[in-house]
Amino acid sequence: MNSKKICILDYGSGNVRSVFNILFALGKDVIVSNRPEDILAGSHIILPGVGAFGTSMEKIKKTIHLDILENEIIRNKKPFLGICVGMQVLADRGFEFGEHVGLGWIHGEVKKMSTGGLPLPHIGWNNVSIAKQTPLLNGLSVDQDFYFVHSYVFKEENNENVIAKTEYGEQFNSIISKDNIFGVQFHPEKSQKAGKLLLENFLSLR
Amino acid sequence: MKKNRLIPVLLLKNGWLVQSKGFKRHQNLGNPVTAVKRLSEWAADEIIYLDISKEETYDIRREDQGYPNRSSFVEIIEDVAKVTFMPMTVGGKIQNLSDIEKRLSLGADKISINTQALDDRKFIAHAAREFGSQCVVVSIDAKRINDKYLVMSRGGQEKTSYDPVKWAKIVEAEGAGEILLNSIDRDGAKTGYDIELLSAVSESVKIPVIALGGVGEWGHFAEAFDKTKVDAVAAANIFNYTDQSVYRAKTYLYENGYNVRSPDLLIIK
Numbered sequence: 001m002n003s004k005k006i007c008i009l010d011y012g013s014g015n016v017r018s019v020f021n022i023l024f025a026l027g028k029d030v031i032v033s034n035r036p037e038d039i040l041a042g043s044h045i046i047l048p049g050v051g052a053f054g055t056s057m058e059k060i061k062k063t064i065h066l067d068i069l070e071n072e073i074i075r076n077k078k079p080f081l082g083i084c085v086g087m088q089v090l091a092d093r094g095f096e097f098g099e100h101v102g103l104g105w106i107h108g109e110v111k112k113m114s115t116g117g118l119p120l121p122h123i124g125w126n127n128v129s130i131a132k133q134t135p136l137l138n139g140l141s142v143d144q145d146f147y148f149v150h151s152y153v154f155k156e157e158n159n160e161n162v163i164a165k166t167e168y169g170e171q172f173n174s175i176i177s178k179d180n181i182f183g184v185q186f187h188p189e190k191s192q193k194a195g196k197l198l199l200e201n202f203l204s205l206r
Numbered sequence: 207m208k209k210n211r212l213i214p215v216l217l218l219k220n221g222w223l224v225q226s227k228g229f230k231r232h233q234n235l236g237n238p239v240t241a242v243k244r245l246s247e248w249a250a251d252e253i254i255y256l257d258i259s260k261e262e263t264y265d266i267r268r269e270d271q272g273y274p275n276r277s278s279f280v281e282i283i284e285d286v287a288k289v290t291f292m293p294m295t296v297g298g299k300i301q302n303l304s305d306i307e308k309r310l311s312l313g314a315d316k317i318s319i320n321t322q323a324l325d326d327r328k329f330i331a332h333a334a335r336e337f338g339s340q341c342v343v344v345s346i347d348a349k350r351i352n353d354k355y356l357v358m359s360r361g362g363q364e365k366t367s368y369d370p371v372k373w374a375k376i377v378e379a380e381g382a383g384e385i386l387l388n389s390i391d392r393d394g395a396k397t398g399y400d401i402e403l404l405s406a407v408s409e410s411v412k413i414p415v416i417a418l419g420g421v422g423e424w425g426h427f428a429e430a431f432d433k434t435k436v437d438a439v440a441a442a443n444i445f446n447y448t449d450q451s452v453y454r455a456k457t458y459l460y461e462n463g464y465n466v467r468s469p470d471l472l473i474i475k
Contacts (some may be wrong), residue, residue: 017287124437189291
């Protein structure tokens, strides 16, 4: 058996249960928590998210010890995965319902999609075109479908950090990454086989 | 490119999965949790659970299948969320925001409202503001009466004053994210979708319309994509009676060039 322990950060976001369910079904040692000892004990950290940028950041700041988290992620390089809004808050700033400061772990801004008339939110299965290989995508085809639900997108400052793109009226970043930090705009926990594979890959990092 | 979706609908009555005909006759098909496992293995794009019980009695006496007796629809949803990893919409008997919150917290991604929206259209706006449009599906049951379509409420039992196009525009304006459009006349008829109804509604709104009611063969799915602007096709009975149904339906559409996810069979422990 391995000693991997996943900590799903609990800050009152809606889809925590779904992320827990899939990892539990995959037989993983997983906990939903915001306690410092669980963040310290976790080998892999996941930040799920549904909802608006500002509200999410506010809840994160209120419920999670950011200094401890940042030390584990930035300094100790624990693999980190942000899902949907959990990816968006990695940016420096977000512009949903006003301007809000993000975690700033990957430089960029979160702005409303310009879809050229297509309805928002962007809901449904769409293909993720891989621009740059990473171990996170091992075994996935270059054009895999994942399930999306969002209206805002991560506009990166540094093209180096873009792993995959998706098209919905405009091309947007569906996967970003910097060192041990990964962000996915789609919901792997709702993306069946492809989602499971991506999560397994994430857990095999390190 | 965003794909068109193929969505099995599971009708639950008193905790049992049922087949429905004309919104009146219901035949027991078994345990809803084992059914959803099958649908997951066949790679359905999403799943819709509708509770059509008239009374508050829930009873699944199948402990042999490893699921405890469940006393409410909400508990059944909790069980289902543990075995399915695709988007799930839950509808039936939703009357207030806390009903919605409860279903979302148990693992539903969207909720579907019908009668409550007809009773109080502002409920749609309140739900959308609280939880986001993306999780608010308004389900519309339409029936043809004297050559005109009418929206029906209370599980098809009561007439309203709305025609489906007018009501669809209202629910879109109130903030609904999607419309699930069902034809009462075609329910269980196997003669194909009500194309006239689907095209009238899907051309009058920008939000996605999900077609429901009447599918008897795979070609009926194709017909809806060919002749209307629906974003997704749904069905209940056909998916539960045919082995590997979703997989086979998707293979049919995929091989005929429709914009759907490639068919897949998943092995689930």
